[in-house]
Amino acid sequence: MSNKDTICSNEQTKNIVVVDDDFEDGGYGWFVVMGAFMVQVTSFGVMQEYYQENYFGTSQQLNLSFVGTIALIFTNICGPLAQILTSMWGYRIVMIIGTLCVSLGLILAGFSSQIWHLYLTQGILFGIGASLMYCTIMGVAPLWFNRRRGIALGITASGSGIGGLVIPFIMTPINESLGPGWTYRILGFICLACDLVAVILVRPRVPVPRQRKRLGDIIQLNVLKDGNFLLFCIGSMVALLGYFIPYFFLPSYATLIGLSKLQGSALVAVSSACNFIGRILAGLCADRIGKVNTNIIFTVLGGLSSFLIWTFATNYGTLMAYSVVFGLFCGSYFALLSPITAQLLGFERFPTGLSTMLISNVVSVFGPNIASAIENGVSAPPYFTYKMFSGAAYITGALILCILKLRLSRNIFAKL
Structure with missing residues (x-):
């Protein structure tokens, strides 16, 4: 080509x-990919099975399953909100808001005692934050690449696979020793650390007018x-x-x-x-x-x-x-x-x-x-x-x- x-x-x-x-393919873009990868690592659903077995029982299996469903729905439908906020405040502020929503969604989920608490925290708040982060990085990362755009975005998307592999092994020992509340809170701080990497690294290739x-x-x-x-x-x-x-x-x-x-x-x-x-x-x-x-x-x-x-x-x-x-x-x-x-x-x-x-x-x-x-x-x-x-x-x-x-x-x- x-x-x-x-x-x-x-x-x-x-x-x-x-x-x-006509620009250098990649360059700083690989740091953008690193930040975007860290965002994808934090895109996971957690703890429903544990709550079913130990708190709400199998009779609440259907209601509990909607926690992850709500999170996925809000992750997908809030893309326009992410673009509107980005046009007003820029990428970095939107990513900071998204980071806070993701982290607080999980931390507050650690205090849940009713299923509807999880709907609001891990479902809605986490889902909105995940959408703000995802739509921002996917609107920025492709513009840094030309010939290697496929591999760059493949690496970015692979972060969720790593999250799905690693996070359960982190959750299980914490859950067994500290319980679900602290598991959620620690996961919230893990998301905070990962997403802050993205906040620092991800930026558009060319300045975008407000x-x-x-x-x-x-x-x-x-x-x-x-x-x-x-x-x-x-x-x-x-x-x-x-x-x-x-x-x-x-x-x-x-x-x-x-x-x-x-x-x-x-x-x-x-x-x-x-x-x-x-x-x-x-x-x-x-x-x-x-x-x-x-x-x-x-x-x-x-x-x-x-x-x-x-x-x-x-x-x-x-x-x-x-x-x-x-x-x-x-x-x-x-x-x-x-x-x-x-x-x-x-x-x-x-x-x-x-x-x-x-x-x-x-x-x-x-x-x-x-x-x-x-x-x-x-x-x-x-x-x-x-x-x-x-x-x-x-x-x-x-x-x-x-x-x-x-x-x-x-x-x-x-x-x-």
Whole structure:
């Protein structure tokens, strides 16, 4: 490629957007990636299982599960708020606010005695803070890179995999010795330390003028008139319906087939570790074979892993193999969300596109709830519905992404 990154450059593409990329690729941007990585490390959900077993009981399992759901919803829908505040006060102040919300959300959750306390703290307050941090870093980090944008954002997105791997091992000994209250508070201070690194390191490549934006300036639904972006949005939303299901149900499925709780936890930990590796791998592949191509390949393999491995997994070894394969390929969307959105819309409409994608992700949060409703409504072996639903969601999403690729270029080997 030349120094011009031509977006959607082919005869069939209606909109051709050319972005001036005449700047040093990376440079200080790698420090921005470091800060953004630390933000992603702190994007985790904690403690619901412990509260269920020791405080509220299994009768409150459904109500307690909505703590994480509320956090994910607010993380996704508050993107426009992050952009409005950034236009008024700048990136650093918004990140400071986000850091305080994330930290206070967890610290105050340590004083919870009712489920609705967790809704307000770990759900709403933590979710708002996570959204302010995530939308800020994802609006800044891509602009520091050109040829290595894929690997840079892959490293950034891999932080959540590290968080999912490391945080449980920090939580368990603290929880056993100090109890859930102090576990929450200590996690709050860990988030404070990680996010402060981002506050210090993350800054835009070029100064951004302060000009207050209105909600109408940010939520511009006309981006959905772009057929290519609409396909990416729908395909990603459908595929993500299957993303959370293994992480929700693998431990209980392991218990069903006679494995221990420790083995069930190990499955999730290994999958999180492979998720970390897979997102970096997705970034590397994106820089070499194209972002859309990589996303399609990874999405197909993620779906096939549920169909061909989890379906027949009746022992620990096979389940561990599934955890490895699914973890490697399930998270490409998170690594490639920003670069594909920028590729399809150009950087001028990128903020609007990013907010639209995040809002659409709210639908995907309910994937486990939809799968559970189907599981309870059909006559099938236990967990069979979850396996089929996860695999079908990924494969259906991949087929929609294939239509996107064909719209961009009829040449199936084109680097897109």
